[in-house]
Amino acid sequence: MVPYTATLDVDQATVWHLSALLNAERQRRGTRTGTRALTCYKQAVLVVRWLRDGTAIDALARDNRIFRATGYRYVNEGIDVLADQAPDLHQVLEHARTTPDDPLILDGKLFVSDRCSEPGPTGRSDLWYSGHKHRHGGNIQFLSDARGEPLWVSDVEPGSTPDITAARRHVFPLVHKATAEEVAVPANPRLRRCGSRRTHPDQTSARGRRASRACR
Template sequence: MVNRGVSCVGRGVPARATLDVPAETAYQVARWLSNYRNTHDARPWQRVATPFVQAVMALRWVNEAIDVPSLARDAGVSVATASRYLHEAIDVIADQAPDLPDVLAEGLRQGWAFVCLDGTLIPSTRVSAPSQAGHDLWYSGKHKQHGGNVQVLTDPTGYPVGVSDVEPGSTHDITAARIHALPALYPAATHGLPTRPTRATQAQAPGSTPPPRATTSPPTITPGTGRSTHYAPRQNAPTPCSTHLESPRARHPRPLENRPDHHRSTGATQTPKTSPVRRPH
């Protein structure tokens, strides 16, 4: 655990708090920040806050979603400096993440049977940019809100092992996958690590098996409901990643109309049959 020192609760009441992060993690981030300062700063010793204080600021923001003014107050810096330190720390931490080919190579060494690829929208109200067509690039018509499209790669257990750079919210999942994920996933598939995609990327995912096509067998009617699942669209079929990354929406086919004159005609000479109607009491 990391002791993040004295903070102010409410109106200037001092209180000590502990950050729920291993101390070694904070020290490692501080070492990364120290190396970054020594490389990019002409006078790194003139910084108003130490690398450890900057590391604690970033870890608090990641783990507790603390607002920037509170981080600035507890660190003893201005809001502008805290915002600059926070973005700098995020970039330094992100630079330590392995590339996608390295992640897939490690998965092959560990014997993963497959990986899952799915796109998600990170909501945000601070981004907006017009396109050539006149619509907002960062507005997702699918999700009905602004945000960024991020491609997430998980191992067979569903644990995230890779996250792509952000694309505008109006970007389709398959377009974002072609940019950030597929160039590394195709070589991995040739070495025995296929990708189990969602419905949006089913056609382009390397090594994936599409769901079976509908057969010509008669429709199956569920007794007592009059509902048929034979004519459900192929796109509605669950994919192997559905259990890991998302919960498919329940889809209800249109039930048969319950009218006295409703009938199925199978020939010109067939006599219409009526269905019993339950009348209200």
């Protein structure tokens, strides 16, 4: 083993913020002081290393002198407390209502993974393999602001699922439901498909599909 020194290119305030979220979660669970292998701050650094640098769990566990299983659990806890801070769809649509000049952008991304495999409907293809990206992974749709900052993300679909199919399953029905529940949004929410003109969710044209493919 060769020891070395490394520096994370992350603002210190980010780590302290995550540390505070982890501390609040431990208090909510009633975790007793001194019963965890790492402090909230050290756990926050571990989580940020995994998110920012993609450091292997084995390396994170070894560096912190914890078991690999504990490393996985600590990373999952960090992801959960961060996910709890994400806005729900109603809040995103309210944001769109109050900022009409800042349209929502709908796009999809394949998140690569090497731990997923399942026969497809025909039995001859892999459900989690994207023929477009030539990689295994999950398709996640998201709404972002005009700057590209993610505001809301959908549940994961297998990598073989086309973007438009995933959007029809996870995005369009929720937008319609939110509107039906009298959420204070315009009658025609401004959704822009990446690279296409502004369009109502129902208006999925060949032009929009071509623009979506160009973005990827």
